[in-house]
Amino acid sequence: MRILVLGGTAWLGRTVVQHALDTGHDVTCVARGSDVPTGARLVRADRDRDDALTGVASERWDAVVDVSRTPEHVRRAARDLEPVADRYVLVSTVSVYASQAERGADEHAAVLEPSDDPADYGAAKVACERAVLDAFGPERASIARAGLVGGPGDHTGRSGYWPWRFARAAVTGRPVVVPARTDRPTSVIDVRDLAGWLVGAAEGGRAGVHDVPGEVVTLGQHLEAARAAAGGDVPVVALSDEVLLARGVAPWAGERSLPLWIPDDDHQGMNDRPADRARAAGLARRPLVETLADTLAWEQLQPVHPHGAGLSDDDEAAVRAAG
Numbered sequence: 001m002r003i004l005v006l007g008g009t010a011w012l013g014r015t016v017v018q019h020a021l022d023t024g025h026d027v028t029c030v031a032r033g034s035d036v037p038t039g040a041r042l043v044r045a046d047r048d049r050d051d052a053l054t055g056v057a058s059e060r061w062d063a064v065v066d067v068s069r070t071p072e073h074v075r076r077a078a079r080d081l082e083p084v085a086d087r088y089v090l091v092s093t094v095s096v097y098a099s100q101a102e103r104g105a106d107e108h109a110a111v112l113e114p115s116d117d118p119a120d121y122g123a124a125k126v127a128c129e130r131a132v133l134d135a136f137g138p139e140r141a142s143i144a145r146a147g148l149v150g151g152p153g154d155h156t157g158r159s160g161y162w163p164w165r166f167a168r169a170a171v172t173g174r175p176v177v178v179p180a181r182t183d184r185p186t187s188v189i190d191v192r193d194l195a196g197w198l199v200g201a202a203e204g205g206r207a208g209v210h211d212v213p214g215e216v217v218t219l220g221q222h223l224e225a226a227r228a229a230a231g232g233d234v235p236v237v238a239l240s241d242e243v244l245l246a247r248g249v250a251p252w253a254g255e256r257s258l259p260l261w262i263p264d265d266d267h268q269g270m271n272d273r274p275a276d277r278a279r280a281a282g283l284a285r286r287p288l289v290e291t292l293a294d295t296l297a298w299e300q301l302q303p304v305h306p307h308g309a310g311l312s313d314d315d316e317a318a319v320r321a322a323g
């Protein structure tokens, strides 16, 4: 098949291109940069320009895969490529949902009002989805609402921190600071499994809207998988939500955080989506411990730790000692 990837120079896009090449497809990428996997053809273009896709719109495509979060880019692409492409696969997000409080919700849940501002992430993705559905219709459009993406190459550090922290503790002997409350839901979709889903959607048979998150587990199960991936039985210091917040630890992501820890009840639905529809349509997800082991191997090659998210050794010592 001839697949046009709008993107292909960043993490997920590159993984999609590689997977498509590995499964025998002919892949062309459109991006401003040049770092696409070997074997893919690159058409350099800036989608801020109205005529960016004129060149590729003169060719026939079996499918388009788009990672954009910019409604204007997606509207132009849908306009220019609808006459020449059989299917349009859009990478969307579970951030499109109006409520992140409801647990176990599916694709029928209400979404945010659309916005044209890419900085308004979830609302902008709603606008992107509508542009694709309006142009291609639900039979030729495939909308993949991804959950938190993790795996090798995760520069946000959200999937790498815990296996790295447990592996480090096995060396230093210092106990790992973890949240005491571990019964809340979390999920991580491996970037390679998401790429597999998207290439499958490009091949056909996955039309319409699908949530595509990782398997839902508790934070405690995630931490156990991270500990198993790190291969060490290390001591932990479990601190309550109140204590962690009082000691300046950030939830979820970013600097001085405990990644994936979400104390806010209004966000417990974000990582608790069963994905029945995608599973019925063939979503294949590898075991979490495999994702975390591979992420640890990648993480250990990085020059700085932790990067993107988590507590540094000094931060962690300060959090343990405070109070």
Ligand SMILES: NC(=O)c1ccc[n+]([C@@H]2O[C@H](COP(=O)([O-])OP(=O)(O)OC[C@H]3O[C@@H](n4cnc5c(N)ncnc54)[C@H](OP(=O)(O)O)[C@@H]3O)[C@@H](O)[C@H]2O)c1
Residues within 6 Å of the ligand: 006, 007, 008, 009, 010, 011, 012, 013, 014, 030, 031, 032, 033, 034, 045, 046, 047, 048, 066, 067, 068, 069, 091, 092, 093, 094, 145, 146, 147, 148, 149, 150
């Ligand atoms: N990380 C998560 O947990 C998570 C969760 C849910 C969904 N998602 C979705 O997953 C996707 C991630 O995609 P990604 O890893 O490939 O990274 P990305 O940073 O979202 O990719 C942006 C891609 O679009 C291209 N691009 C941006 N502006 C452009 C322009 N003006 N003209 C032409 N090309 C342009 C970039 O290439 P150049 O810069 O080379 O032009 C790059 O290849 C996104 O759709 C995101 O919303 C992520």
